[in-house]
Amino acid sequence: MTSSKAAAHPGPVPVVAPPGTETVRLAWASSLALPAATLLVAVLVLVAWQYLPPALGVPRFIIPTMTDMAAEMGRMWRQEDLLTHLLSTASMAAIGFVAGGILGAGCGYALGLSPLWEKVLSPYILALQIAPKVAFAPLFIMWFGYNAWPKLIVTVLVVFFPILVNVLQSMKTTDRDLVNLARAYSMTRAQIFWKVLFPASMPNLLAGLRIGATLAVIGVTVGELVGGSIGLGYLITYGEGQANTAMVFDAIVLLTVIGIALYWMVAAAEARILHYLPKVAG
Template identity: 55%
Template sequence: MKSFNNPMCGSVVLLFVFLASWQWGPGLLGMPEFVLPKLTRVIEEGVIMWQSADLLEHTAITTLEIIVGFALGALLGVLIGVALGLSPTTEAMLSPYILALQIAPKVAFAPLFVMWLGYTIYPKILIAILIVFFPVMINVLSAIRTVDPDMINLVRAMSANRWQIFRLVEFPSAMAALFSGLRIASTLAVIGVTVGELVGGNKGLGFLLVNSEGQGNTAGVFVAIVMLTLIGVLAYGAVVWAEKRVLHYLPKANLSTV
């Protein structure tokens, strides 16, 4: 009986139910294949695309864009979040512009980046940076601002300088919030790169998705969506894995269980 109460067991059961519904549901509902192809048709198309449409190459390009965009966006978010957290004056000056940049729809920037940088990987990376930056920055900023002042006073009483206070108290205290932002950012990076490839890509999974849609190949569209989803899941899992090892000193309840 205990095995049926295991969340992992429940997740596996739900996965099988989903896959079975995908395989036999369209036929039972009378849906034509161009609307919703069954699972085996999508798998067959995936094999064909792997062999003839360079699916591996397109997946590698998209993965590279996501990794670079995520890394640069996260780094920028940490740096600016720390700077704003340590300097209320700087935050007061820059926060309206950062907020305006966040409110502006990122999709609107994609055509501009393509016009400026061409059909290269750089527009996709820039969009990913813009999307990743804000959640990381705001989490780090909030964490720096809410550090226990008693801890700061204790370290200061031990003759610590400003850098030592930051290194020993403020930054470690912000690590949990940083990883919360990174978990969100890891999924947003996939969205940002996909948007860039949809708007102006000649390679990548977003390009394959648009190309399949133009040919009326619904199964090919699902192949691209599945591959993007897998990349997102792996990116999120990598962040959670790193979080559990970096923040091993925290109680498990404070770590992500998703």
């Protein structure tokens, strides 16, 4: 009787985690580890920036501390019209990036569809690509004066070539079997472009735009350094003349923020447009 009752009333059943729970937990921990490590590095850099130069006896007019930079940024906001300079640089970088992107992509597609013209113009494109675009800034100032045009044109030139090269390369390396298949279905040249060539070029185009987003800030800064009367590049020149290193560092930080913002916007658009591509693990 005792053994039959024991068999009829077994002990508590152990709780078993659903399959995959451990994998989800590890993935969640891994997803938090990378941002935490990035944040830790940022904190360490800021702490070192604040305390290391004074500890090494470096004068503050050589390397300002973080508190010096924060105080100077507050002063610039109140007295130097920092917002106007920031918006001027950001808007000029955005306009130059968009204009350079449109021109670069348009020329890349046009040359990709016209192999003959691509061969004729390639030496001149190569020469312009090799030429240091920033060296044109003084020339543009002599041509157009001290206004927005020189820095805008420099920005467009700097952004133009990476996008042109990327798009042209994608047009030349598109799978010919896909093009021949489209021709077999009696597609027109326009249909082949929009249904085969253009979609195939999107990864290269967006990669070029990511490069252009970082270069746009460099282009507009060069224009402002050479002959600007407004913008963060102008503040760098002004701070140099006043021996105000905190102002120079603040302007550099804000320029970096603008570049990162442009890059992230392109990266977000890329993730949305190219969602069908497999993600690289790691």
